[in-house]
Amino acid sequence: MSTTGHEPQRRRDTAALIIAAGLVAVGGVMLWDSSRLADLGGYSGVGPASVPRVVGLALMGLAAWTAIEAWRGDFPQRPAQNSAPVLWIVAGLAAQLMLLHVMGFSIATGVLFAFTARAFGKRNLAMTIPIGIVFAFVVWAVFSQLLMLHLPAGPLEHLVFPRG
Amino acid sequence: MSAFDFLLQGLGTAADPMMLLYALIGVTLGTAVGVLPGIGPALTVALLLPVTYRLDPAGSLIMFAGIYYGGMYGGSTTSILLNTPGESASIITALEGNKMARKGRGGPALATAAIGSFIAGLIATLLLAFLAPWIVKVALVFGPREYFALMVLAFVTVSAAFGDSALRGLTSLFLGLALACVGIDQLTGQARLSFGVPELLDGIEVTTMAVAMFAVGEALFIAGQHGQQEDEVTAVKGSVWMNRSDWARSWRPWLRGTVIGFPIGAMPAGGAEIGTFLSYAAEKKLTRHPEEFGEGAIEGVAGPEAANNASAAGTLVPLLTLGLPTSATAAIMLAGFQQFGLQPGPLLFATNPTLVWGLIASLLIANAMLLVLNLPLIGLWVKLLAVPKPWLYAGILLFATLGTIGANPSSFELGMLLGFGVLGYVMRLFGYPIAPIVVGLILGPMAEQQLRRALSISQGDWTTLLQSPIAAALLGIAALALIVPLILRARGKGEMLSQLAGEED
Numbered sequence: 001m002s003t004t005g006h007e008p009q010r011r012r013d014t015a016a017l018i019i020a021a022g023l024v025a026v027g028g029v030m031l032w033d034s035s036r037l038a039d040l041g042g043y044s045g046v047g048p049a050s051v052p053r054v055v056g057l058a059l060m061g062l063a064a065w066t067a068i069e070a071w072r073g074d075f076p077q078r079p080a081q082n083s084a085p086v087l088w089i090v091a092g093l094a095a096q097l098m099l100l101h102v103m104g105f106s107i108a109t110g111v112l113f114a115f116t117a118r119a120f121g122k123r124n125l126a127m128t129i130p131i132g133i134v135f136a137f138v139v140w141a142v143f144s145q146l147l148m149l150h151l152p153a154g155p156l157e158h159l160v161f162p163r164g
Numbered sequence: 165m166s167a168f169d170f171l172l173q174g175l176g177t178a179a180d181p182m183m184l185l186y187a188l189i190g191v192t193l194g195t196a197v198g199v200l201p202g203i204g205p206a207l208t209v210a211l212l213l214p215v216t217y218r219l220d221p222a223g224s225l226i227m228f229a230g231i232y233y234g235g236m237y238g239g240s241t242t243s244i245l246l247n248t249p250g251e252s253a254s255i256i257t258a259l260e261g262n263k264m265a266r267k268g269r270g271g272p273a274l275a276t277a278a279i280g281s282f283i284a285g286l287i288a289t290l291l292l293a294f295l296a297p298w299i300v301k302v303a304l305v306f307g308p309r310e311y312f313a314l315m316v317l318a319f320v321t322v323s324a325a326f327g328d329s330a331l332r333g334l335t336s337l338f339l340g341l342a343l344a345c346v347g348i349d350q351l352t353g354q355a356r357l358s359f360g361v362p363e364l365l366d367g368i369e370v371t372t373m374a375v376a377m378f379a380v381g382e383a384l385f386i387a388g389q390h391g392q393q394e395d396e397v398t399a400v401k402g403s404v405w406m407n408r409s410d411w412a413r414s415w416r417p418w419l420r421g422t423v424i425g426f427p428i429g430a431m432p433a434g435g436a437e438i439g440t441f442l443s444y445a446a447e448k449k450l451t452r453h454p455e456e457f458g459e460g461a462i463e464g465v466a467g468p469e470a471a472n473n474a475s476a477a478g479t480l481v482p483l484l485t486l487g488l489p490t491s492a493t494a495a496i497m498l499a500g501f502q503q504f505g506l507q508p509g510p511l512l513f514a515t516n517p518t519l520v521w522g523l524i525a526s527l528l529i530a531n532a533m534l535l536v537l538n539l540p541l542i543g544l545w546v547k548l549l550a551v552p553k554p555w556l557y558a559g560i561l562l563f564a565t566l567g568t569i570g571a572n573p574s575s576f577e578l579g580m581l582l583g584f585g586v587l588g589y590v591m592r593l594f595g596y597p598i599a600p601i602v603v604g605l606i607l608g609p610m611a612e613q614q615l616r617r618a619l620s621i622s623q624g625d626w627t628t629l630l631q632s633p634i635a636a637a638l639l640g641i642a643a644l645a646l647i648v649p650l651i652l653r654a655r656g657k658g659e660m661l662s663q664l665a666g667e668e669d
Contacts, residue, residue: 033356046624080389085386088387093578093585116387120558121553145604
């Protein structure tokens with residue numbers, strides 16, 4: 001999503017600093033969570049909180065190291081990215097997530113299929129959504145009816161296989 | 165019984181028609197994903213995990229191993245004809261192989277890759293069969309502290325020893341270890357990092373995370389670069405058969421590649437690609453035709469291709485005998501074993517010899533199948549390269565989500581898939597390696613358990629870790645593997661290490 005990489009001699013790498021902040025946050029959450037565990041070390045002296053604590057501290061240390069590298073601009077050049085296709089795929093996954101239990105596997109996954117195809121250049125959604133739904137339905141039929149995988153059924157699936 | 169008897173018995177298991185079918189499906193799928201750029205064996209096995217959990221364990225594992233071997237074969241086709249490696253272990257093949265294809269010698273290049281892969285696969289699988297019982301014997305004396313030391317070594321070599329940055333490798337590893345802490349603690353039953361969310365009590369599903377990292381993250385990354393370059397497939401002209409001089413120039417590199425690749429795969433050093441780099445360097449030194457290197461030397465295809473297949477077999481040595489995965493694909497295969505309630509390791513050889521030896525023997529059969537699939541049928545695979553990218557990636561994401569939904573049809577799981585997919589994308593964008601986070605998630609809980617067991621035995625005395633000579637030696641090697649590359653990089657000799665970067669296969 002970031003489109004940096006225009007100036008070759010970056011000094012401060014803001015995106016990498018954000019990563020460092022994220023690592024501090026993850027490390028902090030681990031330390032906070034481990035502090036509320038009853039540390040039953042038993043014979044070993046190493047309880048359930050010990051490893052999360054070590055990992056949390058290590059992440060803090062790595063965050064500091066990341067911040068230093070970011071400050072000196074040591075991170076490698078990033079390939080230029082177009083954000084639109086990336087967002088289309090994320091939108092497709094989010095749409096599938098929300099539609100899955102309402103509309104069933106085929107329709108939800110058909111939308112994901114079409115959005116992904118759009119990200120890679122097949123722009124005509126009026127054509128790709130039906131293709132995706134048909135394809136996803138075939139996949140649903142094979143996997144849920146033959147391989148006994150539990151895949152959510154919706155109106156379309158109930159129409160063809162009334163027993164689901 | 166000797167290894168030879170066990171192997172014969174295993175061949176009996178593997179020759180069962182159902183097992184042959186599983187092996188055939190595995191090698192066909194494996195070749196297909198090896199050929200297709202952007203998806204590798206690790207992802208394919210991860211996708212299949214949820215689909216197979218109702219199938220026969222032996223058959224499924226045979227299929228997974230077939231995919232691993234097949235991926236190593238298929239990758240060379242893409243490298244030679246497209247100049248885009250189909251998977252990371254074939255990067256080197258593209259150097260000489262694509263030059264050969266452009267000169268109209270694509271046929272012999274494909275042939276030397278396929279036959280070299282076959283010979284290496286054959287020798288390495290036999291080595292696996294004869295070494296495994298020995299290692300199992302050694303591993304039986306391993307206690308918790310030795311296992312813990314072994315895992316520390318695996319952590320270091322996967323994350324920090326190779327690649328262009330110890331910082332990014334270690335960050336990826338520790339993120340994996342952090343995710344590994346989520347869920348109910350194995351020894352005391354307390355919920356860790358679950359924030360009251362019931363779905364998190366079981367921990368983070370390895371398959372969800374692997375599929376998200378490899379399929380979703382990769383698709384996002386490729387989509388972001390879309391429209392910047394179009395690949396061109398070089399047509400195979402002329403005969404695929406090698407002439408007398410090709411044979412004469414190929415057989416030594418095949419054998420050398422095998423000798424280099426096998427131990428590298430077997431060591432906890434991560435990835436098949438390291439062996440291919442070393443093999444290429446060796447062939448370049450030893451060749452009688454140095455002028456051809458860079459212009460399409462057949463040795464530069466034969467050696468590395470043999471090496472990557474030999475390392476794939478080598479990777480199975482620690483996986484089967486110690487339960488220790490040394491590459492991302494092996495890590496996912498370990499998850500496959502665990503899904504069936506099997507724990508690879510010395511005990512598995514004792515408790516379930518039919519399965520282990522059937523698996524090893526089926527590799528020999530799969531290898532022969534692959535030779536047939538990849539030489540006479542090469543034209544079919546080349547057609548696969550013509551699948552347009554929109555349909556290819558739309559299909560990949562369809563199956564990626566199918567696997568996740570099939571394992572657990574909850575919105576929460578799909579949300580995690582999306583979240584980790586975006587994480588995988590950001591990690592790729594900023595040059596973070598993917599393998600360490602996956603290995604961290606899988607090995608993290610095992611390492612923690614072994615450490616706590618070791619310390620329980622010693623009643624909290626940390627020096628116990630250094631009192632066993634094996635554990636002390638392993639930890640010493642791990643320390644060296646962490647420190648030496650740091651010094652090399654600080655002295656500006658990091659390019660070599662970054663070329664040895666371990667990627668996903």
